[in-house]
Amino acid sequence: MATRKEVAEKAGVSIAVVSYVLNDSNYVKEETRRKVLQAIEELGYETNMAARALKMRKTEQLAVLINHLGNPHEAGLLLRIEEYAAKHNYVLFFQTFHKEQESRLKALLNGRVDGIFLLGQSLKEDTLHHFQKQNIPFVSVTTPAVRHAAVPCIDLDWVFEYSRLIRLLKEKGHNQIAYMAIRDQAHPLSHRLSAFRRAMDAEGMPLTEENIFYCDGGVLPAACETIKHVWRSGRRFSAIVGANDLMTAGILAACSELGVDIPGQLAVAGSEDILMSSQTAPPLTVIHYPREIVGEIAMKVMLDKINKHPASDQILPARLVERSSV
Amino acid sequence: MATRKEVAEKAGVSIAVVSYVLNDSNYVKEETRRKVLQAIEELGYETNMAARALKMRKTEQLAVLINHLGNPHEAGLLLRIEEYAAKHNYVLFFQTFHKEQESRLKALLNGRVDGIFLLGQSLKEDTLHHFQKQNIPFVSVTTPAVRHAAVPCIDLDWVFEYSRLIRLLKEKGHNQIAYMAIRDQAHPLSHRLSAFRRAMDAEGMPLTEENIFYCDGGVLPAACETIKHVWRSGRRFSAIVGANDLMTAGILAACSELGVDIPGQLAVAGSEDILMSSQTAPPLTVIHYPREIVGEIAMKVMLDKINKHPASDQILPARLVERSSV
DNA sequence: CTGTTAGCGCATTCAA
DNA sequence: TTGAATGCGCTAACAG
Numbered sequence A, B: 001m002a003t004r005k006e007v008a009e010k011a012g013v014s015i016a017v018v019s020y021v022l023n024d025s026n027y028v029k030e031e032t033r034r035k036v037l038q039a040i041e042e043l044g045y046e047t048n049m050a051a052r053a054l055k056m057r058k059t060e061q062l063a064v065l066i067n068h069l070g071n072p073h074e075a076g077l078l079l080r081i082e083e084y085a086a087k088h089n090y091v092l093f094f095q096t097f098h099k100e101q102e103s104r105l106k107a108l109l110n111g112r113v114d115g116i117f118l119l120g121q122s123l124k125e126d127t128l129h130h131f132q133k134q135n136i137p138f139v140s141v142t143t144p145a146v147r148h149a150a151v152p153c154i155d156l157d158w159v160f161e162y163s164r165l166i167r168l169l170k171e172k173g174h175n176q177i178a179y180m181a182i183r184d185q186a187h188p189l190s191h192r193l194s195a196f197r198r199a200m201d202a203e204g205m206p207l208t209e210e211n212i213f214y215c216d217g218g219v220l221p222a223a224c225e226t227i228k229h230v231w232r233s234g235r236r237f238s239a240i241v242g243a244n245d246l247m248t249a250g251i252l253a254a255c256s257e258l259g260v261d262i263p264g265q266l267a268v269a270g271s272e273d274i275l276m277s278s279q280t281a282p283p284l285t286v287i288h289y290p291r292e293i294v295g296e297i298a299m300k301v302m303l304d305k306i307n308k309h310p311a312s313d314q315i316l317p318a319r320l321v322e323r324s325s326v
Numbered sequence C: 001c002t003g004t005t006a007g008c009g010c011a012t013t014c015a016a
Numbered sequence D: 001t002t003g004a005a006t007g008c009g010c011t012a013a014c015a016g
Helices: A004-011 A015-023 A030-043 A049-056 A072-087 A099-109 A125-133 A158-171 A190-202 A220-232 A245-258 A291-306 B004-011 B015-023 B030-043 B049-056 B072-087 B099-109 B125-133 B158-171 B190-202 B220-232 B245-258 B291-306
Strands: A061-066 A091-096 A115-119 A138-141 A153-156 A177-182 A212-215 A239-242 A267-270 A285-288 A314-316 A319-321 B061-066 B091-096 B115-119 B138-141 B153-156 B177-182 B212-215 B239-242 B267-270 B285-288 B314-316 B319-321
Touching: A004 A015, A004 A030, A015 A030, A049 B049, A061 A072, A072 A091, A072 A115, A072 A245, A072 A291, A072 B072, A072 B091, A091 B072, A099 A125, A115 A291, A125 A138, A138 A291, A153 A158, A153 A291, A158 A190, A158 A239, A158 A267, A158 A285, A158 A319, A177 A190, A177 A220, A177 A245, A212 A220, A220 A245, A239 A245, A245 A267, A291 A314, B004 B015, B004 B030, B015 B030, B061 B072, B072 B091, B072 B115, B072 B245, B072 B291, B099 B125, B115 B291, B125 B138, B138 B291, B153 B158, B153 B291, B158 B190, B158 B239, B158 B267, B158 B285, B158 B319, B177 B190, B177 B220, B177 B245, B212 B220, B220 B245, B239 B245, B245 B267, B291 B314
Parallel strands: A061 A091, A061 A115, A115 A138, A138 A153, A153 A314, A177 A212, A177 A239, A239 A267, A267 A285, B061 B091, B061 B115, B115 B138, B138 B153, B153 B314, B177 B212, B177 B239, B239 B267, B267 B285
Antiparallel strands: A091 B091, A285 A319, B285 B319
8 A cells, every 4th residue: 555655755755744744744835735645646545544543652543342232222322422433533443341351351452542431331440440551541421430440420310310200100199119120230220220219218119129120131021021920920019110221111012911001000111212112002201311412421521531631420411201101 | 551672671581572472473481481471460561452553464453334323223233243353353343424424434444444344335436446455355234235346245135035025915915015215316225125126026016116105314203204294195005115124113103193003004014123123013024134143244254355265245044024013 | 844763562584 | 492673654853
């Protein structure tokens, strides 16, 4: 491929001049500039980003660590982050991430990224420190700050949002409210469960342990099975809130199989508002997670961190979308 | 950050030796190796991938050009490709891609990638050639080969798959079958429309132009609006197939609003089988696009191209999933 | 305004 | 079995 040297030769100048016109970093006589530009054009020259990255100690690449792209909520978040990353000329690569591979991460990302987004992920301290020592900042989305580490977080005020939802449920006469959480204790969504607990306390109807159902992986089929099992065992409650919408859809699917009328026999609500949640039967009442602006905010915070400006947690307001499942 | 030089100093060897043990590219006395390894450990050294990329002319990074990650079909495909890319130690970055930004692409990807996946995308010839001249191969997924360019493609035999679906529809007594396509003529999904046409011909019931409905962007709300408009205008048909499942869900949503009974008054079928399609009311009969194995095949073809082995188009078999919308 | 030059961190050839 | 030295393509300080 054409290199900067070839361009210089063709234009009859030194390679420094080529850099100057390319980076606009120095005055260049108009005529010289034109010659250079023409040589670039004719050779189809493009800057080699690997070389630039090495020299500049800046890759203009960002990583997103994600749990499961099959969850439309996470895909939607990723989509938005990429949108804003592109606006700032950053390239984004995403890694589906499992705890077991955490050690691989250092080798994989070293020298490749200027920053790392955690999309509902947490990392071990030593991994965090490894990157932070090199001034590679982290920004966490949908999951609260990692302990002992300066990782700004972008998320909702879940206690507030759940309180509002619980109040709606109360108005509709529900006093036996259950919650479906994800099994893994270390799972990032456990903070939603804690928030739900506190919201229930605040609304004067403490969440009892037997009204919490845990579902492996937080996916639809598992949630469906869990509810079928619970319901057939005779356990009853009048409303249930899912920690994510995929599980909530699974609850709906279970009810459909069980012949449970919604919201007649059971009110169901979700916490994210993915597209699917508006198309189920019945459509789901949900907290709408404002994914539209998360990307913008997340990228802004990331740029602040990269430029060593102070950056802090961002709590976004959400919306309660009432459909007919409650 | 610790560099290879520091490791060498700490271990009391030359930097070449450090490279040798790191890359296993030369015999190193066991004792020396241990010293080096220990120095690496103590310094928390990791290879700088930017420097390696520059030297090796190989980034171990791949790009995926995607239309809209908000479409779970594309997200699912991306997810699978990443899964296999990771297995082969490649890092994947994805770019939401709009035609208007095609020129930016060269500058953005130059020196950054070893190969490019086109996920339902096509590129101008000059862009294609730019990368191909540098031995950056393309692999196209879900869209047939780009004209005049050696781009292997991974997709279904749509004529075959649609024929099977049409036969099912025929068995159920349908003879007025419509199709919903995406408006943009240049859009990658237009080959599904052509295939549908040919399948209808083959089944002896040619598709008439007035039975093709075009929808902007291929998204749910647009499809919903289109169908409402068409239906209210008095146009009737007994079955309709959507070029993608998001539009198909939109058709369902429209019918729900219009009070059109499915499949009583109208049979509806889709072409991808995203998760949502199994949760609509009624659940959709669809062609199941085998996303599970596409990632593996796509990555395999990509590796073949990177290693300059011959690679050709791959036609995968699909499955017809009968649910209750037909 | 333009050219020379010294690295950035790494892999590798060639000597020793 | 190890070390010295070169260069990948680029930026920028410095000298003209």
